[in-house]
Amino acid sequence: MSEELSPIQTLLQHLQGSRAQSLLQRVDELRAMLLRWAIVLFVLVGVGFCFARDIISFLKIPLSEALPHQKNVLHFTGPLEVMMAYMKVSFLMAFLLALPLAFYQAWRFVASAFPEHQKKYVMPFFISSLVLFGIGVTFCYYVMLPVGLKWLVGFGGDQASAIISVGEYVDMLMFMILAFGTAFQLPLLVIALERLGLVQQATLKKHRGGILVAILIIAAVIAPSPDPVSQLSLAAPMYLMFEAALLVIGRLQSKDNLPV
Numbered sequence: 390m391s392e393e394l395s396p397i398q399t400l401l402q403h404l405q406g407s408r409a410q411s412l413l414q415r416v417d418e419l420r421a422m423l424l425r426w427a428i429v430l431f432v433l434v435g436v437g438f439c440f441a442r443d444i445i446s447f448l449k450i451p452l453s454e455a456l457p458h459q460k461n462v463l464h465f466t467g468p469l470e471v472m473m474a475y476m477k478v479s480f481l482m483a484f485l486l487a488l489p490l491a492f493y494q495a496w497r498f499v500a501s502a503f504p505e506h507q508k509k510y511v512m513p514f515f516i517s518s519l520v521l522f523g524i525g526v527t528f529c530y531y532v533m534l535p536v537g538l539k540w541l542v543g544f545g546g547d548q549a550s551a552i553i554s555v556g557e558y559v560d561m562l563m564f565m566i567l568a569f570g571t572a573f574q575l576p577l578l579v580i581a582l583e584r585l586g587l588v589q590q591a592t593l594k595k596h597r598g599g600i601l602v603a604i605l606i607i608a609a610v611i612a613p614s615p616d617p618v619s620q621l622s623l624a625a626p627m628y629l630m631f632e633a634a635l636l637v638i639g640r641l642q643s644k645d646n647l648p649v
Contacts, residue, residue: 433483441475455538492518525573537613568611576634
């Protein structure tokens with residue numbers, strides 16, 4: 390009787406039959422890439438700290454619009470809270486500024502496992518990553534955040550006055566901005582997994598229902614408010630991007646089948 394494989398063993402076995410196997414053999418290169426990016430990130434944190442006050446002033450605009458009758462919409466409850474908030478927004482700014490380098494390094498690393506004629510897709514993947522991340526962050530700040538804050542503040546406005554600490558607000562914004570930017574990378578992730586041979590287009594189409602449920606769960610987690618409108622406003626573009634990824638995969642497969 391054959392011994393049942395663990396999930397990790399099953400994954401490694403699947404990787405051995407895909408193009409992603411070559412990536413596992415380049416751990417040292419990946420480590421060097423992460424070190425370079427970490428150094429750049431560390432330097433930019435210092436730059437971001439110089440602009441932390443202006444960044445927080447910008448980030449609190451949606452909250453000011455949700456609380457138009459309050460002069461000071463942010464408060465602090467401890468002597469270190471504002472300093473920690475400055476450090477967090479400094480890291481956020483540094484992360485966003487260092488993101489182009491991270492995306493370029495990541496896609497160049499992943500594309501090394503592609504067939505030779507597909508390595509030209511590094512720049513399209515890189516540019517698409519930046520554009521989609523920017524769309525996700527913009528959608529979060531200008532659409533989801535105002536709607537969510539107004540709903541949340543209005544929900545408790547009849548019972549109590551809002552006293553929102555700068556630390557809690559910055560934590561929420563950092564989570565949402567990074568979560569939305571990452572969520573909008575979904576189509577590129579799907580395309581990359583297919584190019585690496587880890588998933589098949591037929592499998593993705595077959596499990597559309599399950600993927601839709603997963604997207605709805607993700608939207609429920611990262612949406613700023615629990616109302617269905619906010620969640621569906623996020624889930625709808627994510628699912629449309631998934632369907633767009635399937636179309637792109639189909640076109641790439643058609644090009645693969647063309648005679649050279």
